[in-house]
Amino acid sequence: MKKVKEHAEAAADFIKDGPRTDWHDDTLWFVREKRDLAAHTLPEWEQLREWASQIKNHTLSNLDEYLKNFEINAQSNGVKIHWAANAAEHNKIVHKIIQDNNIQKIVKSKSMLTEECHLNEYLIQNGISVIDTDLGERIVQLRKEPPSHIVLPAIHLKKQDVSETFHRHLQTEKGNNDPQYLTEAARQHLRNHFVESELAITGVNFAVSETGGFVVCTNEGNADMGANTAKIHIACMGIEKIIPKAEHLSVFLRLLARSATGQPITTYSSHFNKPRPNQQMHIVIVDNGRSRQLGRADFRNSLKCIRCAACFNTCPVYRRSGGHSYHTAVAGPIGSILNPNLDMKANADLPFASTLCGSCSNVCPVKIDIHEQLWKWRQVIADEGYVTTSKKVGMQGMALVFANPKLYRILGSIGRKTMKLFPFLVNNKLNPWYKQRDMPEPPKESFRDWYKKQQK
Amino acid sequence: MKIALFIPCYIDQFYPQVGIATYQLLTKLGCQVDFPLNQTCCGQPMANSGFSELTKGCDQNFVRNFKGFDYIVAPSGSCVLHVKEHLKDDQNPSEAQKIRDNIFELTEFLIDILRVKNLQSTFPYRVGMHNSCHGQRGLHLSSMSELMDSTFSKPEQLLKQVKGLQLLKPVRPDECCGFGGTFCVFEEAVSVKMGKDRIAEHAENEVEYITAGDVSCLMHLEGILKRQNSKVKTIHIAEILNHMA
Numbered sequence: 001m002k003k004v005k006e007h008a009e010a011a012a013d014f015i016k017d018g019p020r021t022d023w024h025d026d027t028l029w030f031v032r033e034k035r036d037l038a039a040h041t042l043p044e045w046e047q048l049r050e051w052a053s054q055i056k057n058h059t060l061s062n063l064d065e066y067l068k069n070f071e072i073n074a075q076s077n078g079v080k081i082h083w084a085a086n087a088a089e090h091n092k093i094v095h096k097i098i099q100d101n102n103i104q105k106i107v108k109s110k111s112m113l114t115e116e117c118h119l120n121e122y123l124i125q126n127g128i129s130v131i132d133t134d135l136g137e138r139i140v141q142l143r144k145e146p147p148s149h150i151v152l153p154a155i156h157l158k159k160q161d162v163s164e165t166f167h168r169h170l171q172t173e174k175g176n177n178d179p180q181y182l183t184e185a186a187r188q189h190l191r192n193h194f195v196e197s198e199l200a201i202t203g204v205n206f207a208v209s210e211t212g213g214f215v216v217c218t219n220e221g222n223a224d225m226g227a228n229t230a231k232i233h234i235a236c237m238g239i240e241k242i243i244p245k246a247e248h249l250s251v252f253l254r255l256l257a258r259s260a261t262g263q264p265i266t267t268y269s270s271h272f273n274k275p276r277p278n279q280q281m282h283i284v285i286v287d288n289g290r291s292r293q294l295g296r297a298d299f300r301n302s303l304k305c306i307r308c309a310a311c312f313n314t315c316p317v318y319r320r321s322g323g324h325s326y327h328t329a330v331a332g333p334i335g336s337i338l339n340p341n342l343d344m345k346a347n348a349d350l351p352f353a354s355t356l357c358g359s360c361s362n363v364c365p366v367k368i369d370i371h372e373q374l375w376k377w378r379q380v381i382a383d384e385g386y387v388t389t390s391k392k393v394g395m396q397g398m399a400l401v402f403a404n405p406k407l408y409r410i411l412g413s414i415g416r417k418t419m420k421l422f423p424f425l426v427n428n429k430l431n432p433w434y435k436q437r438d439m440p441e442p443p444k445e446s447f448r449d450w451y452k453k454q455q456k
Numbered sequence: 457m458k459i460a461l462f463i464p465c466y467i468d469q470f471y472p473q474v475g476i477a478t479y480q481l482l483t484k485l486g487c488q489v490d491f492p493l494n495q496t497c498c499g500q501p502m503a504n505s506g507f508s509e510l511t512k513g514c515d516q517n518f519v520r521n522f523k524g525f526d527y528i529v530a531p532s533g534s535c536v537l538h539v540k541e542h543l544k545d546d547q548n549p550s551e552a553q554k555i556r557d558n559i560f561e562l563t564e565f566l567i568d569i570l571r572v573k574n575l576q577s578t579f580p581y582r583v584g585m586h587n588s589c590h591g592q593r594g595l596h597l598s599s600m601s602e603l604m605d606s607t608f609s610k611p612e613q614l615l616k617q618v619k620g621l622q623l624l625k626p627v628r629p630d631e632c633c634g635f636g637g638t639f640c641v642f643e644e645a646v647s648v649k650m651g652k653d654r655i656a657e658h659a660e661n662e663v664e665y666i667t668a669g670d671v672s673c674l675m676h677l678e679g680i681l682k683r684q685n686s687k688v689k690t691i692h693i694a695e696i697l698n699h700m701a
Contacts, residue, residue, distance in 0.1 A: 007643070008642055008643045008644070008645070008646075011643065011645055011646050012644070012645035012646075015645045015646065015649050021649065025653070029628070036601065036602070039604050040604060042604075043604075045604040046603065046604055046605070314602065316631055316632045316634065316650050317643070317646050317650075320646050320649050320650060320653075321646050352506075352639070352642060352643070353643065353646075354636070354639070355589070355632050355634060355635065355636025355637075355639050355647075355650075356504065356589075356590075356636065356637075357589035357593065357632035357636070358589055358590075358593035358594065359589075359593070359600075359602055359630075359631075359632070361593075362593065362600055362602035362603055363602045375503075375504065378504070378505065378506035379503075379506050379507075379508050379509075380506075381506055382505070382506030382507050382509075383506075383509070387505075387506060391505065392507070395501075395502050395505055395507040395510055396507075396510060398501060398502055398510075399502055399507070399510035399511065399513060399514060400513070401496075402465070402496045402497040402499065402502075402511075402513070402514040402517070403496075403512075403513025403514050403516070403517055404496075404513070404517075405493075405494035405495070405496050405517060408465070408496045408497075412465075412468070412469045415469070416469060416470075432641040432642075432644040433640065433641055433644075433679065435644060435648075436644070436648040436680065436683060437648065437651075437676065437679030437680050437682075437683055438678075438679045438682035438683050439679065440470045440471070440675055440678065440679070441470075442469075442470065443470065443471075443472050443473075445472060446468045446469055446472055447463045447467065447468045447472035447474075447475030447476065447491075448463075448468055448491070448493065449472075450472055450475070450476055451475075451479070451491045451493075452493070
């Protein structure tokens with residue numbers, strides 16, 4: 001298997017293309033600014049965030065009850081409920097529904113859960129192909145890439161890239177980069193798949209416990225096109241997608257799109273309650289590590305996330321390193337606090353891919369303390385021994401020096417003199433600071449030296 | 457009013473002029489300032505790297521040096537925030553708590569405690585303000601662009617009192633500079649890119665100086681500026697507030 005690059009290395013590769021990095025940064029900053037404008041139109045914005053946070057806190061504290069009620073209510077609406085403890089079970093359940101009904105044509109609208117479970121890869125291994133119908137997802141699917149952003153899956157690509165991809169796979173004109181032309185080509189291509197589809201897979205944005213219904217938000221209407229034409233609808237959701245009451249949608253739907261893209265609301269907020277006559281409706285409810293996260297006091301409230309990606313768009317590190325550098329289905333700051341729970345060793349680098357600037361926590365519509373959890377994950381990861389020995393030894397040395405004032409002063413003085421006399425010892429390739437930055441000029445005396453002279 | 461000056465380790469060693477400016481400024485404003493001689497570091501470099509378990513000795517040394525003062529003042533939002541959030545001493549928990557409650561970043565001390573309204577300083581230059589994240593988002597020294605709250609800024613309130621100073625703001629008012637502690641070496645590429653982007657926005661404004669409440673941000677930006685042979689200089693806010701014609 002190909003070795004997965006750690007965030008720092010993958011980010012360095014991304015940044016090598018300076019103009020593209022600037023474009024990526026500017027594009028996502030533009031989305032962040034749209035979010036700010038939209039939030040400014042609501043005087044009650046901060047109140048909404050607080051309500052959303054409290055509703056989610058309450059729900060997480062009573063998750064078992066709300067899930068059971070959801071199941072009962074959905075079943076009485078004629079929906080079939082499936083429970084999956086992990087990704088493998090989720091994939092098997094979906095596969096079995098496909099097999100039992102002898103299905104060939106499948107469309108899928110955006111679902112980060114199915115990305116997390118690697119459903120497409122699993123089905124391909126079993127000889128079944130799925131057409132992703134979200135435009136961005138279709139683009140990355142054709143390119144055999146994972147999405148780089150949970151709301152804007154192809155945001156790492158420019159229109160020229162899309163043009164080349166469509167030329168190769170959809171036979172569009174070579175070099176025609178007109179977005180309208182390319183979008184029209186995608187529409188025609190997807191239209192056929194919708195019409196022919198026998199089974200539609202969608203995600204779930206909100207599952208309402210009191211009604212057993214669920215809401216799917218899209219801008220392209222592709223979830224509706226799929227779910228309303230196919231004879232089977234499978235909706236896949238994590239256990240944390242539950243909200244207690246339908247009236248709570250009035251908080252979440254107002255926050256979601258404004259936080260995500262700066263729109264007042266998604267173009268389509270579709271409510272699914274029961275199957276049409278002769279239609280099957282299935283909901284797969286997935287744990288996949290979520291109950292373990294719920295049991296971690298410091299990290300449980302990461303499950304409040306409604307996947308708006310505001311934290312991606314505001315993150316100065318994400319904007320300059322691209323989603324693929326996070327090597328996980330959910331990238332960005334929220335991904336960096338969710339993924340260590342799924343695989344701590346493989347994702348030990350992610351909580352360190354942050355300056356802890358705190359902007360993520362400020363934009364979060366459900367008030368997840370993302371940057372504080374990044375800090376806490378660092379402690380857990382170091383405790384569990386998933387940092388390099390050289391870093392550990394360095395930190396132990398530092399701890400020793402700072403606990404010992406005399407040693408600190410002696411080493412400080414030697415360090416400054418050495419830098420003055422032998423600048424090449426620090427000004428060299430081995431020092432990552434020096435690669436693109438000069439070292440500070442070492443002064444003759446420390447502040448303490450100066451202070452002591454004043455006291456004489 | 458017994459005031460202790462906390463000069464973070466890298467300021468003590470590499471930027472003594474910032475400590476001197478802080479000391480002189482507080483003295484000018486009538487404070488009795490003590491500098492406990494056995495102070496070292498707040499412990500943040502270890503803790504932010506995941507090794508908060510290793511900061512015990514450092515924390516105890518901090519408490520030994522800073523107990524018994526009415527206020528502790530430091531020219532660094534980042535170190536102050538770390539102490540406020542994480543200082544622990546099992547042998548002396550109440551002293552540690554008192555320190556956590558009474559430690560102040562310089563500009564918040566000047567505005568909230570000393571209520572400074574008339575600084576006698578002059579700095580006739582074009583100055584770009586960099587909002588250091590930990591001071592801003594951690595200590596709430598100023599309002600934040602992400603939140604829908606009323607706007608204010610303690611550092612700006614002070615800079616506006618400086619004669620001749622022209623304050624210029626970058627387009628993105630509070631984007632991180634990319635220093636981030638050990639992030640600056642372990643994520644070197646992103647760190648430097650972030651710094652370059654901050655500098656470019658300030659350069660657009662044709663500033664002569666970039667100032668901030670944290671020397672760490674400035675050290676990072678200075679390193680890039682020097683490598684670029686830029687004419688733009690960095691200066692800590694204490695040095696401006698203490699500057700006379």
